[in-house]
Amino acid sequence: MIQLCGMVTDREFQDQLLDSMDIERERGITIKSQTICLPYRAKDGTTYTLNLIDTPGHVDFSYEVSRALSSCEGALLLIDAAQGVEAQTLANLYLAMENDLEIIPVINKIDLPSAEPEKVVRSIEEDLGLDADMICKCSAKTGEGVDELLETIVKYLPPPEGDPDKPLEALIFDANYDPYRGTVISVRIINGRLRPGDQIIFMSNGAEYKVEEVGLFHLTREPQKELCAGQVGYIIAGVKTVSDTRPGDTITLKDNPCPAPLPGFREVQQVVFSSIYPISTDDYEDLAAALEKLKLNDAALTFQKDSSAALGFGFRCGFLGLLHLEVVQERLEREFGISLILTVPTVKYQFYLKDGTMREVDNPAYFPDPGSIDRIEEPFIKATIHIPERYMGAVMTLCMERRGENTNYHYPMPGRIEFTCELPLAEVIYDFYDKLKSVTQGYGSFDYELIDYRPSDLVKLDILVNGEQVDALSQLVHSSRARERGLRACERLKEEIPRQMFKIAIQAAIGGNIIARTTVSALRKDVTAKCYGGDISRKRKLLEKQKAGKKRMKTVGNVEIPQRAFLAVLKSD
Known part of the structure; x- marks a missing residue:
């Protein structure tokens, strides 16, 4: 589209022109919304201005997408000609319908x-209920069908409504950080006008700023004298x-x-929490500075200082989901060159105590006294899974296990199944997505939305x-999965803890109940080597003496747990 509208010359063109991050280019996904304003000369000779927003498709960024959709008049629903309708296609279609948008299905x-x-095409008609006459077929790589798509946009999508003489109403749908100018705010002007020098107010927090510059998004920012109703552009107002x-x-x-x-x-809600620690403790200050810089460009990231007896100082971070x-x-690893340890992700649980108060806990260190707990609730999600019919049994088994x-x-169409299921979020963030891809051989697509909190054991x-508790290795788990997780932690520790002169018991416990155990066997000196022949009682006497010494050693001996042992248990796979 950018090429057809003459916004970029063939010499300046590069693949994935709007994807600004290396990760986006490598994975072929959109993480940050991108906006561009294109002048399009239609076949009837009229020149139109098209404001396009390329939004992420992933569920983690669905709130950001919903705000972008609320600033639009229509949506192009891109569907892969090889993959067909996926779970997130449906999720984004419903978001567009909630905003009463005109939808043009595009097969790419x-x-x-x-x-x-x-x-x-059959799937779009039957599964999505959209009009087959509106479907455009194109190839973004070869350019085939893109000019017809532009004509369809001009023909079917309504022009923006709005009154430039009413009081200013501008909707923020995105923002990014410019190190020289401060925050660049992406807005859609619903009503009114905005010029440099105007005093503006953000209505959610009452903050006041003076506008320094307004303009349109071309491939670079193009300053304008004013933005008026119906336009999409940017505001720079010295927001830090x-x-x-x-x-x-x-x-x-x-x-x-x-x-x-x-x-x-x-407000954006974080749903997944994990602690981030630098592998080298000397990198702590660098990590703090890196997170501050990242936060400037990613408002959804939250973090606070955290410390662990095993891993030293780090940060407890909140994320929108696992992709985030x-x-x-x-x-952090690429742009700032810091080697990191991430602990197993957890979710936020709600603890209702007997004194009537409610406490939110996402870290095992803050688990309340079990005697004071009335009930515990955990977040549930509604998962939508699209799979070929032959994987039905495997996916059903996986969901039941979780x-x-x-x-x-x-x-929705012959040979494909849309499967919905309500699952605890804690079970999904552990390794659900990897297992789903394994059992469906990569053909399953997965999307979810948070629904509510439900009582949990x-x-x-x-x-x-x-015999000594290691605080840093504690975990919050459902009672039905406790033994399995405990055994896994014990097995991993057994592999990593070096053998001593005495036996080391590694146990998993809930309160005073031991539910799993492994033992690191002792190194044993051959004390009977000097006995050649003679009575068996001489050998037995030496072995009994060794046994008593090991027992005494076990009561006073300290076990040093190496860093890699903590990593083996805490690290997410």
Whole structure:
């Protein structure tokens, strides 16, 4: 589209032009929304201005996508000609429908040898209920069909409505950080006008700023004299951090404010928590600085200082989901060159105590006294899984193993199943996605949404080494999975702890009950080597003496647990 509208010359063109991060280019995914304003000259000679937002498809960023959709008039629903309709296609379709958008289905990658466009057309009609006459077929690689798609956009999508003379209402749908200018805020002007020099207010937190520059997104930022109703552009107003500008917030003028903020705004909720530690303790200051810089560009990341007896100082971080966690980890390692340890991700549990208070806990260190707990609730999700029919049994078994409830399924098209199931989020973040890809041989697609908190039988699993509790290895687990997790932790520790002159018992316990145990056998000196022949009682006497010495040694001996042993248990696979 950018090439057809003449925004970039063939010499300047590169693949994945809008993907600014290395990770996006390598994985072929969008992590950060990208906006561009294209002047398009239609076949009837009229020139239109098209404002396009390329949004992430992954569930972790669904709130950001919903705010982008609320600033649009229509959506192009991209469907892969080889893969067909996936779980996240449906999720994003429903988001677009909630915002009353005009939807144009687009079948992309029709140039692939494995493409089956006719099969996908049937699926769009039957599964999504969209009009087959609206479907555009194109290949973004070869450019085939893209000019027809532009004509379809101009023909079917309504122009923006809005009154430039009303009080200013501008919807924030994204923001990024420029080290020289501060936060660059992406806005859609619903009503009114905005010029440099205007005093603006963010309606969610009442912060006031003076506008320095407004403009449009071309491949670079193009300053303008004003933005008026219907336009999409950027504002630079000396905002120091991205976290002050929240997607979904409304901007208005201080002197002539609009009566009420635009609907749909809510705070972004983190759902997955993990602690990040530098492998070398000398890197702690560098990690702190790196997280601060990353936070400037990623408002959804939260972190606070944390420390562990085993791993030293680090940060407890909150993420939107597992993809978000992976992206942050990769960016810290690549862009800042820091080697990291990530602990096993956990979720936020709600503890209702007998005194009537409620406490949210995401770290085993803050587990309340079991006698004071009335009930515990954990977050549940509704998972939507799209799979070929032949994997039905394997996926159903996997969901049942993960405490799945209310499973049901239907056939959107011959040979494919849409399977829905309610699962505890804690079971999904552990290794569910990897297992799903394994049992479906890579053909399964998975999407989820948080639904509610439900009562759960949660326990704190402690690890004892030589009878002493190791705080850093404690985990919060469901009672039905406690033995399995405990045994796994004991086995991993057994492999990593060096042998001593005495036996070392490694135990997993819930309160005072030992539920799993392994033993590191002792190194044994051959004390009977000097006995050649003679009575057996001489040998037995020496062995008894050795046994008594080992028993005494065990009571006073300390076991040093090496760093790699903590990593083996705490690290997420």
